[in-house]
Amino acid sequence: MDKIQIVEVGPRDGWQNLKQMLTFEQKTDLIDRMVQAGVKEMEVTSFVSPKAIPQMADAAQLAAWALEKYPDVKFWALAPNFRGVENAYNAGIRHVSYVISVSESHNKANVRRTHDESFAELQRILETYPDVEITVGMATSLGCPFEGIPSKEKVLDFCQRLYDLGVRSMYLADTIGIADPRQVRELTKAVLDRFGDCDWQVHIHDTRGMGLVNTLAAIECGINKVQSTLGGLGGCPFAPGASGNTATEDLVYMLQRMGYETGIDFDKLLAASKYQKSFVDGIYSGHQMNIEAKQPPCC
Ligand code: COA
Ligand code: ZN
Secondary structure, eight states: OOBOEEEEOIIIIITTTOSSOOOHHHHHHHHHHHHHTTOOEEEEEEOOOTTTOGGGTTHHHHHHHHHHHOTTSEEEEEESSHHHHHHHHHTTOOEEEEEEESSHHHHHHHHSOOHHHHHHHHHHHHHHOTTSEEEEEEETTTOBTTTBSOOHHHHHHHHHHHHHHTOOEEEEEETTSOOOHHHHHHHHHHHHHHSTTSEEEEEEBOTTSOHHHHHHHHHHTTOOEEEEBGGGOOOOTTSTTOOOBOBHHHHHHHHHHTTOBOOOOHHHHHHHHHHHHHHOOSOOOOSGGGGGGGSTTOO
């Protein structure tokens, strides 16, 4: 059976732009439920400015709690700059998702840096923390709210720049959920063809209802690690119009039906998702939320 590794990014991408502030206990309760459902890899928080993203102000405390309680789970944290990686490192994190947008306008809106500045900072991070596994999230690689769809050549040049710095783990991100499956297929094939020795993931938003097909397109081209959020909760505070991510429970349902192994218990995960929805107000794109409503006798 083919194995697909799901990376649950809800605690970061799902929660980061909620208006409602979640308490530490609400967060740990939800993380407990996801881990109990079988989630083995999770982006647990981000080390960013608490002024920019107040929801992530408890990053160090949450990361330390998660690492101590679940030593067998691979916990990632997102960081946009050197300071974020330093803080993550001090909290015990050894897997960092560093984000740079392929379109420079979005990079400036999101992390207030030019490409040169983001790459220079990445180089410093790689030199300072050789024991940290860094994956680079290529935001807007499948579409930007300001610059449209980047050409394949532009994305490949961007990957080459990362590769030349020594990066061997990257992910394609459809930050605003604008991509289509053919585009995902073509770009995935192109990056795997040129950078097949790297570890690849995809990060897909479901803004236009194409989260599952786009994620599947990447899987069918050979990517076996995919990101999603519990309930499809999500959005990007610096990408106008971005709504939820691909929902983890929808993805697990589809993959298991297709015979892929995910290691996740669908019923437990769905229960966790519904539990989250019972007190968290946000943009959800998950379909399994309404599963009872779809049971017979409706026709
Ligand atoms: N962790 C905590 N605080 C941070 C930080 C980090 N990683 N990076 C910057 N800061 C703080 C600074 O201390 C400063 O605080 P102050 O105003 O109280 O002095 C403030 O943020 C601005 O710092 P500055 O040095 O001017 O900015 P910067 O260019 O280094 O950082 C960002 C700017 C983009 C990193 C910051 O605005 C940020 O974290 N944005 C959130 C990006 C994000 O999460 N996007 C969505 C996910 S991709
Ligand atoms: Zn996202």
